[in-house]
Amino acid sequence: MKTRALLVFIAPSVVMMLVFIALPLTTVFWQSFHVSQPVFETVRVENCTTSFLSQVCTTEEKTRPVLGPDGKMQMRSSFVGLSSYANVLEMGKAFAALADRNWRALMAINFWKALRFTLTFTFLTLPIVLLLGVTLALAVDSAARSLRGSIIFVSLLPFIITPVIGALSIKWLFIGDGILTSLLETWLQRDVAVFAQSWSIELIMMFYRVWHVAPFAFLIFYASLQTVNRDTLESAIIDGASRWERVRYVVLPHLAPVLVFVTLIHLMDSYRVFEEIVGFSSQAHVISLQWLTYDFLKPDDSGNRSISRASASAMLTMIGVVVLLAPLLRRTWADFRGSRP
């Protein structure tokens, strides 16, 4: 009976998971091994376009898709194995660049360029977010009760702002002769161009991400701080533990599971960094893995999309997230197994 009740309760969630996660995922998986393309024919046609003053007509051989009897483009789909993955990874070029120890050549390949930025972004922002979150939480926890409400409200503001809007406003502070760039210029007495090279854009992106997600970490840590065992803290004070020792030996161990949780969420989120690329329109300088998928998927001026490569790239991103999270998940699992009676 108990199992039946459980099943009834989880059934809606399982159905949703199947329909909205498992099914699309299978389709993407399938698409990454197949290519669907229109059938083309070559015909001699007369086309006319306009210049300003006259009509320009040309008769020439044109390649165009064949329309079927239903008036739609005739498509054919074929199994291509791993070739879409190979086209995303460009391993041949990557190995050649590695053999030459030519970092620039490796960074000229979109996937590796995106991976480099994505990993840098993820691992540089993680410690800062954790540290800032814990510090803020401790600070608010020891602040006067009357001030807490307003401090929490103010520190949550960046988290409320829509990511793209936040990124755009920060971009406008810095792009061209933006307010902050002008300030920097008068201060440093030299020309500053933040959007002229990638490192400065990356710096702003990371600053922006930390600014945006630190409140979330703070909120979680602050909530967890409310359940620290006060008795232990008091006895620590009686034992003569300094403030730092109390944090180190009582508070941090208590926060450990939440630290793991925030780390997990942050790794997942920042590995899929995307809004920053769009918001700062940095694609000429810096791209991320998620943006790469989007770029494959976006139709060009003539309506072509690289759906297979987009699928392959999406699968690779997912594999990346799993690899990134594996050590943490394994630890959590081990803890769980260990704690079972």
Next chain:
Amino acid sequence: MKTTRPLLSALTVLLLASAPAVASCAFENKVPVKVSAAAFPAWKAVTSAMAECGNVQSELSQEFQEKQAAGFAAKPSLYHIGGVANSSLVPLVNQGLVRPLDDLVARFGQKLRPNQLIRVDGKVVAIAMMANAQHLMYRKDIFDTLGIAVPGTYGELLAAADKIQKANTVKYPFGGTWKTTWLEFVNMYMGYGGEFFTDRVQPAVNNAKGVAALEMLKKLTAYMDPEYLVSDATYVQQQFQQGRIAMANYWASRAAALDDPKESQVVGKIAMAAAPAPDKGLPPASTLWWDGIVIAKNISDAEAEAAFKVALEGMDADMVKANASAAIWLIEGYAADKLAAGAQATAANGAKPYPASTQMGLMQKAIANKLNDFLKGGKDARTTLADIEADYRVLAKEAGLL
């Protein structure tokens, strides 16, 4: 049109205009007509003129391309009239979603000029309303003070830029919409007389002309704002308006904004000239674009007739008279003003229409993917061109062209 995208491209302008018919339309439209087009001033002018006939609803968005084909493919089509440019016409024609207009033109289009009729495979598929091109716009006051003649070639332009830089009158001598570097390359390469393909679909940019075009672009960057790779049409417009650049190869459709006293600090100081040629005896390094309308295939003949008549009302001489500086109109009744001079000279000097096609769309993406590393100094010209060709091959194979 993609290249006139404003900074906040996600911004969608919805003009709901189902108010009863007002004056200035020759007939009262009874059939509901829906328009999808890009959101720039010329389209706003045309769609509000259409709305005067009544029962017209316009959806103007900078992301129109992403929904137009899907909307036209529905049965019945979600839109009756589509606003397109020469490049965005390609996917609609490829998928067979636009209606041949020959009989409608014969019945109602007596006032259309021959060069407004865009034909594919001999059939009229679109009616062009305006032309656009990037051409030279420059600060006449600065050129006069420094005694610089209007540059006809990029060699002269570089010399002029050098002089302006030494005189230190503006922050950067040269500007450009280099966020879309692919178009800068296409323009320059076509100026050198380059061909993009052999045998219709095989890439052919890795040659001396390609190298020359790349080297020229590289030379220009020395005189530009170092943030040139993020500079879009709106960015250049502001640079001009705030007097931070002295010249640019810039969209004709934006010329009016530079002379707008509400926004610009340089009103009356900007002059127009033909796009410079890469060298003496070569055509201008620019391509000609047009914007116009198509009528959906998946609608009834009666609807198509109403839509066509409404579209013609939107693109008539009255509209042109009221919005003379919004674009370089191809419509009868348009008297070219001084803002149009540069674009006309560019066409007269032999610039070619942008060679929009399926393979060109792929080529454009390949160039966009690979060009920036060259400009940033990470690759030499030959490697860059070889990479562009390799990237094109991957794209074309995936698209089924190779």
